[in-house]
Amino acid sequence: NAGVTQTPKFQVLKTGQSMTLQCAQDMNHEYMSWYRQDPGMGLRLIHYSVGAGITDQGEVPNGYNVSRSTTEDFPLRLLSAAPSQTSVYFCASSYSVRGSYEQYFGPGTRLTVT
Amino acid sequence: RKEVEQDPGPFNVPEGATVAFNCTYSNSASQSFFWYRQDCRKEPKLLMSVYSSGNEDGRFTAQLNRASQYISLLIRDSKLSDSATYLCVVNGVTGGGADGLTFGKGTHLIIQP
Numbered sequence: 001n002a003g004v005t006q007t008p009k010f011q012v013l014k015t016g017q018s019m020t021l022q023c024a025q026d027m028n029h030e031y032m033s034w035y036r037q038d039p040g041m042g043l044r045l046i047h048y049s050v051g052a053g054i055t056d057q058g059e060v061p062n063g064y065n066v067s068r069s070t071t072e073d074f075p076l077r078l079l080s081a082a083p084s085q086t087s088v089y090f091c092a093s094s095y096s097v098r099g100s101y102e103q104y105f106g107p108g109t110r111l112t113v114t
Numbered sequence: 115r116k117e118v119e120q121d122p123g124p125f126n127v128p129e130g131a132t133v134a135f136n137c138t139y140s141n142s143a144s145q146s147f148f149w150y151r152q153d154c155r156k157e158p159k160l161l162m163s164v165y166s167s168g169n170e171d172g173r174f175t176a177q178l179n180r181a182s183q184y185i186s187l188l189i190r191d192s193k194l195s196d197s198a199t200y201l202c203v204v205n206g207v208t209g210g211g212a213d214g215l216t217f218g219k220g221t222h223l224i225i226q227p
Contacts, residue, residue, distance in 0.1 A: 035217075042118070042201070042217035043158070058213060090157055097163070100146030100205055103215070105157035 002026050004106035006091050012112045013081040021076040021109050023091030031094040031101060032074040033058070034066065036087040037108075043090065049074055081113045117141075118204050120218040127192055128226050134188040135221045137202030147178055147185050150201040152220065158201055161187075189223075197225045 007022045025032065033048040045058030049068040063085060065077040074093075078085060089109045094101040117140040127133045139147075147164035162169065164176040164185050175188040185204075189196055202218035 040219065042219045044217075045213065045215070048213055056213065100148075100163065101215070102148065102160050102163065103150075103158075103203075105159070108157050 004091055004093050004104055006089075006106035006109050008109060009107065010110050012114065013078070014114055015081060015083060017081050019078055019081070021078070021089055021091075021111075023074045023076065023106060024072050025074075025091075025093040025104070025106075026072065027093060027095070027104065028071060029093035029095045029104070030071070032068065033092045033094070033103070034064070034074070034076045035090045035092065036060065036085075037090060038087050046076065046089075078111075081111075083113045085111065086113045087111060118202055118216045118218040120200075120202050120221045122219060123222040123224075125221065125223045126226055127223065129192060129194055131192055132188065132190045133192055133223065134186055135200065135223075136184050136186045137204075137218050137221075138182075138184045139202075139204045139206075139216070140183070141204070141206040141216075142180075142183060144183075144204045144206045146205040147176075148203040148205075149174075149176055149185075149187050150203055150217075152199045152201055154198075161200070192225045194225050194227060197223055199223070 004025045034046040035043040047066040049055045091106040092103040094103045120137045149161040150158040151161045152158040168177045173190045177186045199220040201220045205214045
């Protein structure tokens with residue numbers, strides 16, 4: 001199993017550009033999520049999905065879109081990049097273990113917006 | 115607002131020592147609790163779930179105190195490889211998934227030779 005994979009590992013964008021961060025998992029997990037991690041702050045949830053065709057907003061959804069057409073893939077789209085979106089982005093998948101969800105994270109994408 | 119608080123450290127500990135740190139949470143309805151480990155410039159990885167009765171995994175012991183609303187992590191016989199940031203994670207929603215998780219900012223642990 002590859003687990004959770006993310007591409008690209010690094011990206012530099014100019015303000016106003018758009019791009020898609022890719023995320024895929026091969027564990028058949030129903031739940032997938034996107035987080036951003038900034039210095040001095042905990043991981044913050046951007047969007048999540050409870051299954052194919054179902055997505056919902058997390059704590060910090062503005063400026064991002066997601067879709068979930070298959071169980072495996074959960075891409076995150078930045079609509080018009082801003083310097084405030086400079087961050088490390090983690091995708092995660094999870095499944096229920098005795099009613100609680102243990103998260104498996106991808107290696108992350110380090111994004112810089114200039 | 116759900117909150118999870120941790121002492122950011124750093125905790126500087128000599129190799130072989132025992133170290134413990136706590137995490138407090140504000141939502142008394144929280145249902146599930148976890149410790150994750152994050153190495154520098156890497157993704158968080160699940161270290162252990164925390165059960166009501168407490169649980170142990172090798173040198174690591176996790177405890178839950180619902181009355182005082184904190185969880186703890188104890189590391190015995192610490193190794194250089196234990197150096198990392200330890201994230202406390204709390205799920206305040208029964209059966210909830212990612213939307214119910216709140217991550218602490220982490221406690222930075224440095225094991226010194």
